[in-house]
Amino acid sequence: MSLIITDECINCDVCEPECPNGAISxxxxxxxxxxxxxxxxxxxxxxPQCVEVCPVDCIPHDPAHVETKEQLQAKYEKLMAAKA
Incomplete structure (x- = not known):
């Protein structure tokens, strides 16, 4: 499942550069x-690197986007193929 940033976010800007897929903005x-x-x-x-660096623990799983590890791996492969 993907992640979501809650309104507890303090806009510290540490998560965005850590995302290898450019998913955070x-x-x-x-x-x-x-x-x-x-x-x-x-x-x-x-x-998840954003969760590792978040100082306020505001990045939980997104219940609206439930995915298995296999689905996440397939999404990763699709993203990497699009970059190539």
């Missing part, structure tokens, strides 16, 4: 995660 009031690009770092790292 500045929204109107807080950072947002594009569920079409979020693979929870599957294919890149063992754990």
């Amino acid at each position: 500045q929204g109107d009031t807080i950072y947002i995660i594009d569920p079409n690009k979020c693979t929870e770092c599957v294919g890149h790292y063992d754990t």
Whole structure:
């Protein structure tokens, strides 16, 4: 499942540069995660890097975008093929 940034976000800007898929961007009031690009770092790292660096623990799983590890891996492969 992809991740989501909650309104507890303090706009500290540490998550955006950590995302290997470019899924995180500045929204109107807080950072947002594009569920079409979020693979929870599957294919890149063992754990989601945005969650690792977030100082306020405001990046939970997005219940609106439930995906298995296999689906996340397939999304990663599709994203990498599009970059090539």
